[in-house]
Amino acid sequence: MNGAMDRRPKVRSMAKPLANALLFLGLMATTSSADDERFERIEVTPTQMTLAGQRATAQLLVTGVASNGHVVDLTREATFSESDVVSIDEGYARSKQNGQDSIDVRVGELQARIKITVSQVAEPQPVSFRWETLAILTKQGCNSGSCHGKPNGRGALELSLNAFDSKLDERSLVRGSFVRFTEPLVPEQSLLLKKPTLRIPHGGGKRLRTDDEPYSILRQWIYEGCKIDPPDFPVCVKVDLEPRRRVIRLADGSGQQQMRVVAYFSDGSTRDVTRIATFTLSNDAIASVDPAGLVTGHGRGQTAVVVRYLDDIASAYFTFVQDVAGFEWKDAPEHNYVDRLVNQKLRQLQYQPSGSCDDATFLRRLSLDVRGLLPTPNEVTEFLADDACDKREKLIERFLDSPEYARFWGLKMADLLRINQTVLSPEQATAYSRWVFESIETNEPYDQFVTKLLTAAGDTSEVQPANFFRVTSDTKMVTESVAQVFMGSRIMCAQCHNHPYESWTQDNYYQIASAFHEIERTLGGEKKKLPAPGSDVTIGLMPGRAMSNPRTGIEQPPWPTNVHRSPEEDNRVAFVRWLTSPDNAYFARVAVNRIWSHLMGRGLVEPVDDFRSSNPPVNVELLDALAQDFAKSGFDRKEITRTILNSQTYQRSSDAIKFNETDDELFSHARVRLLSAEQLQDAITRFCDGDDRFQQLEQELADAKIELARDDLDAATREEAVKGHDAARQQLSSYYMTQQPYPHLTTFLRAFGQPERVTACVCERRSEASLDQTLQLMNSELVRKLVKRAQVRLAPLLDEELAEQVYLSALGRPSREQERTEIRKHLEAADNRGEAIEDLVWALVNTNEFMFQH
Amino acid sequence: MPDMRSLLVITLCLPATGFGAEISFRRQLAPILAQRCLGCHDNRKTEGRYALHTFELFLKAGESGEIPIVAGNPNDSYLFEKLTDPDDDLRMPQKDDALQTEEIELFKQWIEQGATFDGPNKSDRIVTLLPPREHPPPPEVYRVPIPVFAIKFSLDGKSLFTGGWHELLVWDVESGKLKQRITGLPQRIQCIEYTPDGRTLAIGGGAPGEYGEIRLVDVDNLAATEQPASNHEVLAVWEDLVLDLAFTGDARSLIASGADNSVRAYDMTNRQESWRTTQHVNWVTAVDVTDYRFAEQRVSNASAHALFTLNEYESKSGSHIQQHWDFADSSFIVREANWELETVAVTKGVPPIAESLTKITITGIGKTYKVERETFSGDSLRSHAEIIEYLTNLHETWPMELSGSEFVVSSSMDRTVKVFARLDGQLFTTYKGHRREFGPLAGLHRLFGVQSEPNSRRIWSGGEGQHFHGWNPVTVRDEDGTAADMEARFAKEYSVDLIRHDFPGPVFSIHRSGDHLLAASASGQVKQFSIAGPNAVFDVDKVSAQRTYDGHHDHLFAIDASNSRPLVAASGFKGEVVIWNQETTEVLNRFIAAPTIEIE
Incomplete structure (x- = not known):
């Protein structure tokens, strides 16, 4: 994933003859998205610039602004007037001779004008070891972790990873391995040039061509005697990208955007480093970038364009939109800003959100997400019977208040x-x-x-x-x-x-x-x-x-x-x-992202502990809004949780529809998730034991609390009361795994991904399916034990009631006519009713509807 | 039989090769394959499971199962199809420029002509089929100085040879002026060695990463003309730089080592390669040859003389060793079981006399293994006359067919020194003392120099680290025990003599001059150390330089001392040569070893 020469030669070679054809015919390119736009004007950046030195260059950006506000990159379609001081090719300006000039930039009928000053062309401009040579070696991928940047390097050349250690690079390149890599007397004979151009076999393949600009810079560095920058040489303090954010429409073909990268140095100077910076994408399934910084979209989606210039990394964020045949946005309900921002993104990328889930699904989902436990049959019947229009809101409130x-x-x-x-x-x-x-x-x-x-x-x-x-x-x-x-x-x-x-x-x-x-x-x-x-x-x-x-x-x-x-x-x-601090870039964002991930099944940044500019959030606006809300509320965790739970986004059905079935990360529909290890064990427990045992333990704790609150106890009795209270609390809190202070590492829980808490990494909790999981559900000690207990609890019930009970407690919903009939038939036909009940319970535990949240 | 019209067509289609010319695989196609294809299709990297580093394999289909070459029929030959594939991504060479039209045409014609092989052996690596390069002439003046990796004093000490760009430069020591330029040599010259008779210079070098060469320059011829001939005899062509050369004392073998990790021996009587070994896993930076031949044999205990005390190993195994070192000056060392006799040559023609007798007592096993040596010399030898006579007799009756071989010693960047038998290249032992986990010598040190000591069994090696190590190959072999007791054994100092040099950077060049070692380091320092005689100090903790030669400040790669005058010279990265008086350390001369540099 580097900008090496051999990645997309087709794109590069296509752009040049195309641009030439345009210059010749003065027409707009047929493959550009410019066709359908009526541009009001074009804007050129920078509007004025100074190129100081014989190697000074600058990437110009020509942007067409349409009447509807759309901006489109027209850099490759633009023509530039001839000039004595500068030569411009594909918007890339190179100094020719000292002087000043203004350049006419034209796209069709539109025009703009920029001023260029060129100076110091005749003065010697030694190649900078760090800011040019090492930047080029980074760009070509030479010092990557799989090649010369790994410990001990490759083939006698050891470089530091991404040139982070110039002293090591200096030792290796200038004198290393008996001066193996450079020949100042005849630079073309240097291994440093012969290997990447494949004039000698090179394990790393062809990385340079002899007519490339980076080649000529490397050659010049060698010719000048492989000099190192003097100690007071200006250092890069900042790197700027343009554009930083863009929405690009893909219209009959690929939409393109040229990047521009400028480095600022400690002596106040600036240098355009577009052609020696390294470009990568966070999502290379939907777009590609070439070594000259031209980004080309291939499908709808979002990507960060990550630019590295030595130690500086900066990212731009691109969204590629494309018309989906037959798509017409239908307004979806918006309960709060979460929905507004989610739907905004969905609409932009042309995904239609699913509708809301039904009450039973909502209750089960909410209970598992907030409390970790299944709802009780009573809770189910009550909630379904409630016809208040704000019942969901109230339920959320109740659950958030529960221990x-x-x-x-x-x-x-x-x-x-x-x-x-x-x-x-x-x-x-x-x-x-x-x-x-x-x-x-x-x-x-x-x-x-x-x-x-x-x-x-x-x-x-x-x-x-x-x-x-x-x-x-x-x-x-x-x-x-x-x-x-x-x-x-x-x-x-x-x-x-x-x-x-x-x-x-x-x-x-x-x-x-x-x-x-x-x-x-x-x-x-x-x-x-x-x-x-x-x-x-x-x-x-x-x-x-x-x-x-x-x-x-x-x-x-x-x-x-x-x-x-x-x-x-x-x-x-x-x-x-x-x-x-409220404006810390990480704290609030990371916290709300974790909460979002727990509730929605996937973070806005995924993995949730891997925030980096090269791993952008799927919805930047939403993450920022949640973070700001969180900070403003005084970092109130419950408030954010409440906001998310009350959104329609959270309450969506998991049923995908035609216009959102390919969406996996924008929350157009709810995600189907396997219950976590603790949730699953507790679900089986609660289903099989019912709520009685738990209620009993709760009662015991309540009693113990009352006992402890008495003020007429003597020392010995008080000590007893304290012991009793602690024991009751211990009993209660060790009943459900989702309520534990520390993990009980059983084989059942381990099979379903319970973390051992050896590291703080969220990856410790595994969520992949495994054969072990199936076997555990089918035949573990735990399941067999609980199934037997369920049988004891359910045996006294009549068949109809039994059927209703098992559905309510296992799946959180009333049973259907057909299901009750099946159960009745099964129980009647059984020789041993007890065993038949066990089989029924066991079967339900092993269904998807039980194991998954949906 | 081709008719007139097709003859004409053929003529028009044959550009440079001429009418009806037969395409030589070796001369015309092998170079193309070596340069454009080998990178992905050799024994190390075999893309598509197709290799062409030998002709045999070149003909064999790869993963695709398609036959690469069908004699007489280019269109059926998969190789030709790949060379001409219209799809850029599938065409060979992949991800690179296509072969030139003329080059593809050569392949086509060669296949049409029957795809014959004109090399000596179809299983030879094709790079070995390539002819030695014709070297271009160097520029008249050098725009910048180039690093000097090799220097050599002439026999009379009046001239100094230095390596230049595709040439050997001859400098006048007194004036520092350039006297001669010997061209027709490889891009880099890494080593310059005289044959023992002083009439030929062996030059080793090449082009980094792609070529290595040994050429023989006729010294007599040099003196005769002002513009010496440039078609010097090629002894060998390698695939990477030749780094060092060493002649055996009898001039019959030349040993070479290089950046392809190999050590090779050449028979100088017929210029053939005698053997080659790739036991090292990194560059072999220096080689030397001992001036003694070593041989050993095992004999049954039944024939042990009563004078010998067998140790536990020997008693249990029923046999014990006899060892024999035969020096060039006809002195010898002979050992049987626990007695070792060392002799010294006094006058030519007179048999060597006994110098010392050592009683070696070996006790214990594993961690308790202990070797004690008690040496008798001078008067005390008289009381051991019997054993001395026995051992002398053993030397005289030592069988001719077991006359043993010199040792070739090679230092490498793989942090070891290896010892090979000069006769057949068999690995005798590996000295690993430069790699230690604990103790004052802790470190993993890459090695750049090795020198044998004349009239001694001791070998000196060094490179990174703070010490030169002096050791006996046979003792090293014997002590090369299990990992568990290695450290314990090497902690005993009797088996390694250590000279602490304390150079701040690695030593890139070591040269023995008389009883001294001269060493030049990356820091620009040059020092001389005594290895024999009263000034020799072997102390792991004490620095023991005898003399210091100041004047350089950057990486030094080469050092030499004249055999006829007290001169020392050193050169390195900066391309400058400094010459000192070896005794007084005074700088006699210094100059940039390049034909007048244009100052830019």
């Missing part, structure tokens, strides 16, 4: 915080989980929760959030967990080199690490790395301790580096302040 919600969503947070039994004892895990639970139950603002968590210190038996640093037992783990959980960034790649897909540098990694490196974990006064579960660990601070980048040996200041901290101040405080 089950706090426990189930506490479990999700506990997954990320890695609360498990290998590091903590069961009591400690329970206490830590309880702290999380209470935070959700009281709807504590999320920023406060995170602040308490990340700045915790003290005895882990007293300060529950301090357990976070006990569980993540070293600074690097803390860095990676914090980045992954709260910033949505898989920053671990940057531990050894600059991040290959994002702008994180290796220094950044160690700067975040430095923010957490003062933490000291002690046990009984001594430092302890891996204390035994159950032991009492204290989280303290060693003020002033910071981490160094191991490659450079330079100590890194804590992140954020532009904030002044006093020496006694805990370095974490400023970090957390930065993280939870």
